[in-house]
Each structure stands twice: as structure tokens, then as C-alpha cells.
Amino acid sequence: MKFYVTTPIYYINAEPHIGHCYTTIAADCLARYHRIKGRNVFFLTGTDEHGDKIAQAADRKGITVEQFTDSMSDVFKTIWKKLNISYNRFIRTTEKEHQETVQNVFRILMDRGDIYPGEYSGYYCVHCEFFIPKTKIEQNNPVCPDCKRPVKVLAEKSYFFRLSKYEKPLLEYFSKNPEMIQPVFRQDEVKNFISQGLTDLSITRQTALWGIESPTPERYSVYVWFDALLNYLTGIGFKNGIPGEYWPPDVQLIGKDILRFHTIIWPAMLMALKLPLPEKIFAHGWWTMGSEKMSKSRGNIINPIDLLNRYGTDGFRYFLLREVPFGLDGEYSEEKFIKRYNSELVNDLSNLVNRTINLVEKLFNSTFPDSGISTQMEQLIDDVLSAVDLCMLNISFTDALDNIWKIVNELNRLLDREKPWNSPIESARNTISQCISGIYIISMLVYPFIPETSRRIWNMLNIKYEDDKIFLNKDALRMVSGRKSGKREILFMRIKP
Ligand code: MSP
Numbered sequence: 001m002k003f004y005v006t007t008p009i010y011y012i013n014a015e016p017h018i019g020h021c022y023t024t025i026a027a028d029c030l031a032r033y034h035r036i037k038g039r040n041v042f043f044l045t046g047t048d049e050h051g052d053k054i055a056q057a058a059d060r061k062g063i064t065v066e067q068f069t070d071s072m073s074d075v076f077k078t079i080w081k082k083l084n085i086s087y088n089r090f091i092r093t094t095e096k097e098h099q100e101t102v103q104n105v106f107r108i109l110m111d112r113g114d115i116y117p118g119e120y121s122g123y124y125c126v127h128c129e130f131f132i133p134k135t136k137i138e139q140n141n142p143v144c145p146d147c148k149r150p151v152k153v154l155a156e157k158s159y160f161f162r163l164s165k166y167e168k169p170l171l172e173y174f175s176k177n178p179e180m181i182q183p184v185f186r187q188d189e190v191k192n193f194i195s196q197g198l199t200d201l202s203i204t205r206q207t208a209l210w211g212i213e214s215p216t217p218e219r220y221s222v223y224v225w226f227d228a229l230l231n232y233l234t235g236i237g238f239k240n241g242i243p244g245e246y247w248p249p250d251v252q253l254i255g256k257d258i259l260r261f262h263t264i265i266w267p268a269m270l271m272a273l274k275l276p277l278p279e280k281i282f283a284h285g286w287w288t289m290g291s292e293k294m295s296k297s298r299g300n301i302i303n304p305i306d307l308l309n310r311y312g313t314d315g316f317r318y319f320l321l322r323e324v325p326f327g328l329d330g331e332y333s334e335e336k337f338i339k340r341y342n343s344e345l346v347n348d349l350s351n352l353v354n355r356t357i358n359l360v361e362k363l364f365n366s367t368f369p370d371s372g373i374s375t376q377m378e379q380l381i382d383d384v385l386s387a388v389d390l391c392m393l394n395i396s397f398t399d400a401l402d403n404i405w406k407i408v409n410e411l412n413r414l415l416d417r418e419k420p421w422n423s424p425i426e427s428a429r430n431t432i433s434q435c436i437s438g439i440y441i442i443s444m445l446v447y448p449f450i451p452e453t454s455r456r457i458w459n460m461l462n463i464k465y466e467d468d469k470i471f472l473n474k475d476a477l478r479m480v481s482g483r484k485s486g487k488r489e490i491l492f493m494r495i496k497p
Pocket of ligand 1: 011257
């Protein structure tokens, strides 16, 4: 079974921040989970490299736009490496293959009459890359209704995508497929917007500084969003109108700021191309600081590299996935970060593993005891495995981790209650066996969230896994018993608040 997951492709006019990391870590977590469930996963991310604001950013640095896009896409790749992001492809919209997709799709839709020439008269916000109709702008104060920046006045010949034609088909599709837009509370916003009437979309610009050429005699620049959305097709090898084995996407993760692009323009483009629509488009919330959205332009961003250097990749991944239910907004503070890190990673998980391996060394000469697993523990593991599966299908990371922590907490309670360090050896053998089995399952379950930590636990359990041979499988429990333990290490050290 295949699983195709995507993130938005990020604008590269500035360095990545916590918001970009959030979507990408979430997609990585899904990709890893579905891989260990044995699915054929394709995980796509990348950079959105066209548009005036990118050209202007290069200009400000005094380098060519090619030099700028090369260096900035490398900045993104470097941070994804640090964050352990296991993408299958990193796409750049400046790649030749992508330009071909965009021009190819443009031609197909022109042949079908879904793209036609006309004239656009209205406004354009370079920052939001958005055409704004005259009715949405106050004439005496022409600023973007979203970002409040001054807008450009446009009156030019342009090509249009016949978006209005898809008004009804989209509404019909959403009522027949209520699972597509997630979380469900976002659906009304989309449906209401469509019900107010869709106008055809200008998809070229005469005066844009930097973009893909339209395959028309005038060679305009293709509108950045029309270009960017098609990355999801290029990324899996779209050729001559055929998208290949991974189509359609199983999950497309986006932030709520780009919901309409992904749930109106994008599905309409796919309908025009006569391609199946994505199974699920999930819009997550914003990270805020002091209740303002974190953004490059507001300058209130958390530098992810600082956090990584201070607390490590897995601490960062864990916090982002655990702190806020996926889909809602969340406020970032260092205090919250440290609190969660110290209580859940240090006190609960790290201590459990350290205590257990320490007891294996002391009581059993560093050899894992072998007295099987109790029916209660087996039941707990079964329950947690099915609960986590459901959470991951619903993209509910917080709940998945809550469930995994049921095993962590149960084992800590077991150790406290049974005190194997001062109980008869047979009883200690039984307690430690439960702990080892439980820790093994925990190491598999946390792998999508904190993969480096799983590797470190596997080292202590003396198990070696190749990346493509990790399977979430309860039967593998038996492989631990009878082995020598590996070198013990502390997984997470307490942070002093
Ligand atoms: N290039 C477009 C997307 C094109 S996709 C075909 C774009 N890029 S962006 O660089 O502005 O990044 C957008 C994504 O970054 C958001 O959808 C969201 O995933 C993430 N975030 C940016 N700021 C954010 C927060 N403060 N909090 C959480 N995520 C946000 O839009």
C-alpha cells in the first residue's frame, strides 16, 4: 500500500523558522509511522523559489537570484538534516522538470478551454502573492486586507484560469467527501467562501520579475501559486498528464494561512486536469508568541537552530508534536518547553530506560532476563498499538503520544511498586522482563516522533536496525530476551529552568 505525504514548499526569502519546522516535522512523523507499518511511502517537501519578493531579497543581498535561491534552498536542506527529516524528494520550483510540468499543465488547460486570455484590473500583494479585487480595497488606503502592506495596482493583459466553472463541482465534491478537509471545523470556512461565488483567477503577470514563462506568445510570468501548487505533481514524476503510482496524495499538510489555495484553487486545477483529488488536506494552526503569529515579517520568530543546539533535535521534535493538539494554535514559551522536557522526557522516559538497564546490569549480569510478558502488559500493549494507529490515521500526534505514555507510566509504576532492587530474584526477573518488553514497544512507537532516541534505546537493547527494516511489530518482542545489554547512556538530561 502506498502513502504519499506533502508539506507546503517554503518561500526562501528568509531563513526557516519554527512554523516551517512544525509542518515538516509533522510530515516526517507521518512518513516514518507509515513506513514502519510497511507502507510504500513518498514524502515530498521543498522550496518555492519564484516571485518578486525572492528577486527583491536577492537584490538586497547584492547577488543574482540564482545564487540566492541556491544558497537559501541549501539552508533549508541543512536544517532538515539536523531535524532528521526523512524526505524522499526535495523539490525546487526552479528545477527544469518543474518548469516543464507547469508549462505542460498550462497547455493542457488552454487546450481544454479552462485557461483563456483576458485583461486583469485590480491589485496585487507581492508579499502574499495574491490578486486582490477592487472591491476588497479601500480606495484612499490601498493596502492588502491580510498583511496590511501597500499593494500594486495592476491593469494588464493576462491569462485566466476558469475557476468559476468549478464552484458547484467543488461544493458537491466536499459534501460527498466530508473527510477531505481537516480538521472538520475548517470546512465551513471553505464552503462559505465558495458559496459567495468564485471569480476566474488571473494566472499570469506581465511585469513579474522572476517566474516561469507562460507557454504563450507573450511569455508572461506564470502566477506563483499556479506554479507552486503543481510541485505536488512534479515531485512524483508527473509526465504528459500522467501523475504516476503515488497519486493522489494521502495527506497534504498545510498551515491554516494557506487553506483556500489548497482547498479551492488546487482541487479546481486537479478537476480541470481530470485527476483524482487528495484524500486529505490537513490545516494545522499557528505558533504564536505573545499571541501574535510568528512570522519573518513580524520579526518575532524563534530561531530553530538555537533551540536545537541547546536542547537537541528530539527534544524540539517532541515539544512541537506534543504541546498543541494538531490543528489548533499554540503559544510558544521556553518555560513550557523546559517543563515538558523535564517531566516527560527526563523524568518519565529517560529515567525508565536508565533504571531498567541499570538493574539488568546489576541483577542479571547485563543479560536481558527471559520470563515472557504478563497478560496485563500484553493487553496494555495491544490497546496502545490500536489507539496509536487510530490517532495517526486521524493525525492526532498529541493523543498518540498520550497513549504511548500509558506504557511509560505503567512501567514506572511497576518498578516503584515491585522494587526489583530489593525483591527475590524470581520476582525481579519477572518485573524486569515486563519493563524490557515494554521499553522495546515504546522504542518502536516513539520512533516516528523522536527517531534518534529510538536508535539510542536500540543500542542499549543491543538491536541493530537498517533504516528500511524497522517494522512496528509486536512479535519482535521475543528478540530482546537472552541478549547482552548494550552500553547504558542517559537519554535526556534535566534542563535547569
Ligand atoms: N510558498 C507558500 C506555500 C506554497 S505550497 C504550494 C508559502 N510558504 S511559507 O514559507 O510562507 O510557508 C508557509 C507554511 O509555513 C505555512 O502553511 C505553515 O505550514 C508554516 N508556517 C509559517 N508560519 C507559521 C507559524 N507561525 N506557525 C505554524 N506554521 C506556520 O506559504
